[in-house]
Amino acid sequence: MSDRTLVIGIAGGTASGKSTLTQTLAKHFAGHVTVIQHDSYYKNNDHLPFEARTTLNYDAPTAFDNDLMIEQVKELISGKAVECPTYDYALHTRAKETVRLDPSPILIVEGILIFAEPRLCELCDIKLFVDTDADVRILRRIRRDVVERGRSLESVEAQYLKTVKPMHELYVEPSKRQADMIIPEGGSNLVALDMLVHRIDRVLGLDPNAAPLNAPIFEVDPQSAQTSTND
Ligand SMILES: Nc1ncnc2c1ncn2[C@@H]1O[C@H](COP(=O)(O)OP(=O)(O)O)[C@@H](O)[C@H]1O
Numbered sequence: 001m002s003d004r005t006l007v008i009g010i011a012g013g014t015a016s017g018k019s020t021l022t023q024t025l026a027k028h029f030a031g032h033v034t035v036i037q038h039d040s041y042y043k044n045n046d047h048l049p050f051e052a053r054t055t056l057n058y059d060a061p062t063a064f065d066n067d068l069m070i071e072q073v074k075e076l077i078s079g080k081a082v083e084c085p086t087y088d089y090a091l092h093t094r095a096k097e098t099v100r101l102d103p104s105p106i107l108i109v110e111g112i113l114i115f116a117e118p119r120l121c122e123l124c125d126i127k128l129f130v131d132t133d134a135d136v137r138i139l140r141r142i143r144r145d146v147v148e149r150g151r152s153l154e155s156v157e158a159q160y161l162k163t164v165k166p167m168h169e170l171y172v173e174p175s176k177r178q179a180d181m182i183i184p185e186g187g188s189n190l191v192a193l194d195m196l197v198h199r200i201d202r203v204l205g206l207d208p209n210a211a212p213l214n215a216p217i218f219e220v221d222p223q224s225a226q227t228s229t230n231d
């Protein structure tokens with residue numbers, strides 16, 4: 001097995017299926033995967049009263065403590081364990097507990113805005129963007145936020161129109177251009193999963209014909225790859 005960490009970035013809009021894809025890969029490569037989520041690094045904001053915290057914009061890159069996350073991603077890549085913060089969505093603040101993350105051959109970095117932060121994007125060897133229509137995502141988000149994140153239907157609607165949708169259009173959607181692979185519907189896309197699993201097997205040396213990490217599978221000559229015209 002390769003002695004380097006393979007960093008897989010998984011981005012996409014809210015409720016697009018990032019966590020589902022992450023869990024599918026983590027299950028397949030069980031014992032070889034560490035997951036780090038951008039959401040764990042939302043700024044604390046406990047200097048503000050609860051009501052004020054409910055009105056903040058949580059969908060712009062400035063909502064996160066990116067410096068801390070980048071530092072911890074680098075630590076994991078260099079083989080060291082980290083104490084990852086945890087986040088309380090119901091209270092809109094960082095929880096007291098931290099979670100120890102141990103380094104693994106595969107590090108999955110997940111979040112809506114990881115490709116919108118160039119320093120995080122650069123650290124990813126494989127960049128995946130889960131692409132799911134906005135109407136499907138908002139339906140999923142309403143259910144999730146009400147059931148799991150302690151929100152009312154009215155608050156989900158108001159937040160979606162005020163910040164989630166405009167920030168998606170401003171930051172998340174353009175960051176799709178950074179992706180190596182765009183995956184419609186994430187974890188249920190079996191063709192994409194199969195291709196991914198083979199690529200990961202190769203770079204980790206789980207495959208007997210393994211190529212070294214980041215070695216191109218195909219050598220592309222840009223000259224001959226140009227589209228010919230009718231001349
Ligand atoms: N391909 C899919 N088909 C149907 N439901 C899905 C699919 N992917 C995810 N979901 C559901 O949508 C919700 C949001 O998915 P999740 O993976 O948590 O999204 P994200 O991490 O992007 O916010 C969850 O309830 C999940 O079970």
Ligand SMILES: Nc1ccn([C@@H]2O[C@H](COP(=O)(O)O)[C@@H](O)[C@H]2O)c(=O)n1
Binds near residue numbers: 015018058089092
């Ligand atoms: N206090 C907070 C912090 C974040 N959010 C929302 O979480 C979304 C990102 O998480 P996903 O699992 O959906 O990718 C993001 O769109 C934020 O609006 C929040 O509602 N409250």
